[in-house]
Amino acid sequence: MKKLLFCLFLATFILPVRANEGMWFLMHIERLNYVDMQKMGLQLTPEEIYSINNHSLKDAIVQFGGGCTAEIISDKGLVLTNHHCGYGNIAELSTEENDYLNNGFWAKNYEEELKPENLSVRFFVRMDDVSKRMLAQVNDSMSEDEREAALNREIAKIQEENNEDGKYTVSVKSFYSGNEFYYFVYEDYNDVRLVGTPPKDIGKFGGDTDNWEWPRHTGDFSLFRVYADQDGNPAEYSEDNVPLNPKYHLPTSIRGFEENDFAMILGYPGRTNRWMPAGGIEQNVEYAYPAWVEASKASMDVMKKYMDEKPQVNLDYASSYAGIANYWKNRQGMIDALKQHKTAKSKRKEEKKFQRWAKKQKTDKYKNVMPVINEYYSKTNKSSEHDNYLMLMLRTRLATLPYRLGKTTEYYIDQNEAKQAEVLPKLEKEINNLYDGLYLPLEKEVLATQLKLYSDKADNIAPKVKAIADENNNSQEAWQTYIDQAVENSIFKSEESFTAFLNNPDMEVLKNDPLYVLSTDLLTRYRAKSDEEKEWEDKYQKAFRLMIQGMRKQNPDEKYYPDANSTLRLTYGKIISLPKDPSNDAKKNYYTTLKGTIAKYQPGDEEFNMPKKLVDLYESRDFGQYADKDGYLPVNFLTDNDITGGNSGSPVLNGKGELIGLAFDGNIEAMAGDVIFDDKLQRTISVDIRYVLFLIDKYAGATHLIDELTLVK
Structure with missing residues (x-):
């Protein structure tokens, strides 16, 4: 299943591309998109967007923390991204005494900026097409494993040729499920520090209730800074490091915009599955x-109970909870949208057209593609359900910590004294990381709850889990008792307990530890694959690759863009409304205002509380230079850009390449967007940059940060 998911991530869309649809490679903009973009309002040249030899927009866009996007907005390395993208780092830096997550934080100078433990940004240097070179290494007679091995050998050569002795990170990516290949060169900076963040009541205003909804009223932003050595090169954290002087930073516009104005977004979308066959859609909707x-x-219900009881537990688990909650609502939205749009049915029609086309070809190459794909899904429906129950359980730290530490410890015990001395510091660091912020009562109840659910609902479950469930009638009480006793008798029950074991390690004690046995059982089952499953997966992968290849031949005149896979893309569209909504006070339903934010205010409410100072600023109408020409203070706005997860924090730019907003969400009506694009419903929700600047200036009083920016008035 894991290879299947990987393949689905590397797909593209097969229907005619609409004006606002597509996640485009920057190197293809001039050939595929430039004329359309000019007609819609772009005033830049392709060279000003993407250039290898000269500074361009791409130099200001960074991948943030591996899963979000951010942008450089000053010549001193100031980085703007979403509050929810910085959430984990802000929580990490917070304590009960200095609760930056709930109360906000604003550094007055460089010395006050805070360094999270592990945070980096990645700059995009260049990319190139190596499809011919890569495909020359494979042939149709190869098995999928042989094909993968041959491609990996060539990938290693390409990486070595382009990393300039380790200066750059080089990634070779597959597109169209192995029909094309491109390499990407990046430069990573690891000294990134927190500069400012609004309190959670602003940065996460609306909470889970408003997540994926419109109208929105959140100040979802945070500020960081990239540091480098004295020569501007990447360097590990040091007090001697200085703010980065970037190749390019975005100018920031406070002029505002109107409906139908051009808008483009550059960012790192995580994944779309727009080649996904009907069988895959049905599997996701009904099983996965x-x-x-x-x-x-x-998990959320148990976590929330403990987080509400203790402020420190709330801080330690805030990021984990937010991540689970986000995908929980996303997946339910996907189910509803895919059913409502009858997406599988429309895909079936396209697949039948393809099957008729395949039968008319002189070659039999594509004839059996759809039957193989359809049979694969029918055979894997129940296993996809199992895998999703198990994956959520493996998000519980207590389910994986014993296995991770145990395997490293097995290796440690087997080494001689000199090698043990070499391995020990790494093992101690891993111990510290895994136990940091762990709250055992929460972990025990979440794991017991997940084991009960997994045993109840999944087929062909892990053998040790099945044996325990059968012995104890699979009741919640029995699972809780089992986990309580297992923890009590385990060397993994605390950092102190495991460290004591490490001082006098015993392989038999380790291998018979009840938590290690359970954790190993879960991870072994997660990775298990029968010979039959491997055979069908190989058949599927080849058929899926041929399906995409054949459908592109079937429609040779279409413009194609690759599916998202965390590589830098550009999407373009317009500022555009949804139908009028009485819950939005704005004159047109493409923006929201501070007035509407105040209307949602519920004092003391976890999701809709608001700092008094923000209320006071509204009541005094102290909006400064950030008010719209019509007098209101804008908060959020809509465009019809094509984005997905990973685009969080992406800059929204006008036709001149000036920053007008910060993308943070989509609308729940278009939740099927990762599989099929709906040009009528698809919307990107963004924070208006004027609201961001208002909060920095008027709310936080951090005028020194405003002074850093290149403001366009």
Whole structure:
């Protein structure tokens, strides 16, 4: 299943591309998109967007923390991204005494900026097409494993040729499920520090209730800074490091915009599955996603109970909870949208057209593609359900910590004294990381709850889990008792306990530890694959690759863009409304205002509380230079850009390449967007940059940060 998911991530869309649809490679903009973009309002040249030899927009866009996007907005390395993208780092830096997550934080100078433990940004240097070179290494007679091995050998050569003795990170990516290949060169900076963040009541205003909804009223932003050595090169954290002087930073516009104005977004979308066959959609809707939703809710209910009881537990688990909650609502939205749009049915029609085309070809190459794909899904429906229940359980730290530490410890015990001395510091660091912020009562109840759910709902479960469930009638009480006793008798029950074991390690004690046995059972089952499953997966992968290849031949005149896979893309569209909504006070339903934010205010409410100072600023109408020409203070706005997860924090730019907003969400009506694009419903929700600047200036009083920016008035 894991190879299947990987393949689905590397797909593209097969229907005619609409004006606002597509996640485009920057190197293809001039050939595929430039004329359309000019007609819609772009005033830049392709060279000003993407250039290898000269500074361009791409030099200001960074991948943030591996899963979000951010942008450089000053010549001193100031980085703007979403509050929810910085959430984990902000929580990490917070304590009960200095609760930056709930109260906000604003450094007055460089010395006050805070360094999270592990945070980096990645700059995009260049890319190139190596499809011919890569495909020359494979042939149709190869098995999928042989094909993968041959491609990996060539990837290693390409990486070595382009990393300039380790200066750059080089990634070779597959597109169209192995029909094309491109390499990407990046430069990573690891000294990134927190500069400022609004309190959670602003940065996460609306909470889970408003997540994926419109109208929105959140100040979802945070500020960081990239540091480098004295020569501007990447360097590990040091007090001697200085703010980076970037190749390019975005100018920031406070002029505002109107409906139908041009808008483009550059960022790192995580994944779309727009080649996904009908069988895959049906599998997700009926088996995989319902399991994910149910297991997510089970974890959330337990976590919330303990987080509400203790402020420090709330800080330690805030990021984990937010991540689970986000996908919980996303997956339910996907189920509803895919059913409502009858997406599988429309895909079936396209697949039948393809099958008729395949039968008319002189070659039999594509004739059996769809039957193989359809049979594969029918054979893997129940296993996809199982895998989703198990994946959510493996998000519980207590389910994986014993296995991770145990395997490293087995290696440690087997080494001679000199090698043990070499390995020990790494092992101690891993111990510290895994136990940091772990709250055992929460972990025990979440794991017991997930084991009960997994045993109840999944087929062909892990053998040790099945044996325990059968012996104890699979009741919640029995699972809780089992986990309580297992923890009490385990060397993994605390950092102190495991460290004591490490001082006098015993292989038999380790291998018979009840938590290690359970954790190993879960991870072994997660990775298990029968010979029959491997055979069908190989057949599927080849058929899926041929399906994409054949459908592109079937429609040779279409413009194609690759599916998202965390590589830099550009999407373009317009500022555009949804139908009028009485819950939005704005004159047109493409923006929201501070007035509407105040209307949602519920004092003391976890999701809709608001700092008094923000209320006071509204009542005094102290909006400064950030008010719209019509007098209101804008908060959020809509465009019809094509984005997905990973685009969080992406800059929204006008036709001149000036920053007008910060993308943070999509609308729930278009939740099917990762599989099929709906040009009528698809919307990107963004924070208006004027609201961001208002909060920095008027709310936080951090005028020194405003002074850093290149403001366009």
